[in-house]
Amino acid sequence: MKRVYFIGIDVGKDRLDVAVKAVDPSQASQPTKRAHQAWASANNEAGIEALIERLQQLDPVLIVLEASGGYERRAYLAMRQAGLRAALVQPNHARAFARSMGLLAKTDKIDALMLAYFAEVRRPEPAMLPTENQSKIADLRGVRSDLVDTRTAYNNRLKTASETTRRHLQPLLEELEKSIASVEAELKQAVEGNPDDAKRAALLRTAPGIGPIIAATLVGELPELGRLGRREISALVGVAPMNRDSGRQHGKRSVKGGRNEVRDKLYMGAVSAAKWNPPIRALYERLTAAGKLYKVVITACMRKLIVILNAMVAHDRPWSNPT
Numbered sequence: 595m596k597r598v599y600f601i602g603i604d605v606g607k608d609r610l611d612v613a614v615k616a617v618d619p620s621q622a623s624q625p626t627k628r629a630h631q632a633w634a635s636a637n638n639e640a641g642i643e644a645l646i647e648r649l650q651q652l653d654p655v656l657i658v659l660e661a662s663g664g665y666e667r668r669a670y671l672a673m674r675q676a677g678l679r680a681a682l683v684q685p686n687h688a689r690a691f692a693r694s695m696g697l698l699a700k701t702d703k704i705d706a707l708m709l710a711y712f713a714e715v716r717r718p719e720p721a722m723l724p725t726e727n728q729s730k731i732a733d734l735r736g737v738r739s740d741l742v743d744t745r746t747a748y749n750n751r752l753k754t755a756s757e758t759t760r761r762h763l764q765p766l767l768e769e770l771e772k773s774i775a776s777v778e779a780e781l782k783q784a785v786e787g788n789p790d791d792a793k794r795a796a797l798l799r800t801a802p803g804i805g806p807i808i809a810a811t812l813v814g815e816l817p818e819l820g821r822l823g824r825r826e827i828s829a830l831v832g833v834a835p836m837n838r839d840s841g842r843q844h845g846k847r848s849v850k851g852g853r854n855e856v857r858d859k860l861y862m863g864a865v866s867a868a869k870w871n872p873p874i875r876a877l878y879e880r881l882t883a884a885g886k887l888y889k890v891v892i893t894a895c896m897r898k899l900i901v902i903l904n905a906m907v908a909h910d911r912p913w914s915n916p917t
Contacts, residue, residue, distance in 0.1 A: 602709025613706035731814030800912035803867030820907025
């Protein structure tokens with residue numbers, strides 16, 4: 595029987611370590627100490643282009659890359675656009691998988707081979723691919739976030755700054771304000787320049803608590819919104835509570851994983867919605883009165899909010915105040 599291939603790629607800032615696991619479909623899955631093929635490609639445009647050509651010749655069943663602070667994005671998008679089935683996994687999921695096999699050693703080559711085996715065993719589904727305009731929205735939103743964080747750091751520094759420090763920081767803050775305004779204008783133009791994205795952003799903004807930046811984040815970085823069920827979208831964002839029970843012990847529920855940037859913006863939306871969005875406010879007040887911790891309360895509000903937004907997009911209906 596013809597062998598099939600699973601690919602694992604360990605992502606670094608400058609290099610992509612690739613491991614190919616050859617599998618006989620008639621035999622049970624099992625780990626291997628050596629890759630069928632292994633090589634490294636430069637994590638740049640030329641290296642990724644050569645990598646894709648080589649991968650297309652193998653025609654793999656699935657390629658798995660570990661999310662690596664954004665260094666994986668260019669290669670991942672290029673593979674998907676080339677028609678290759680590629681999926682991203684969170685580092686903690688990949689590490690837990692390796693530990694479950696008793697694999698404590700960690701090198702780039704070992705990690706790549708482990709990811710290839712992860713691809714074979716776990717078969718993660720490739721996420722929905724954003725459009726070119728959605729990728730642009732995500733990039734601009736990320737730039738704005740970095741600029742705002744820098745502005746916050748400088749403003750905090752000014753609170754106790756000497757006159758000398760203040761003299762240097764003030765011009766930088768003025769330039770930051772200009773840059774933020776420029777990026778926000780470009781972000782608004784990107785959202786409104788595409789009819790589908792503009793329509794979705796406008797729909798989301800009808801919900802109390804959802805402003806232009808949160809709407810842009812959801813449009814650009816959560817294209818699955820409205821296409822998944824309530825449990826799936828909650829887990830994807832990272833606001834679905836996870837059980838921690840064993841025998842008679844009942845641990846605290848917690849949230850893990852998900853898309854950090856989306857969850858961060860959703861947090862801000864939930865804080866606002868807890869004041870101005872009636873169903874979210876009612877949930878917030880009920881859980882607070884029950885003595886729940888603030889973190890538990892606001893996470894529950896985030897989950898309810900994303901479920902509402904998901905239903906709005908799925909049914910193409912603006913928010914309406916339930917009576």
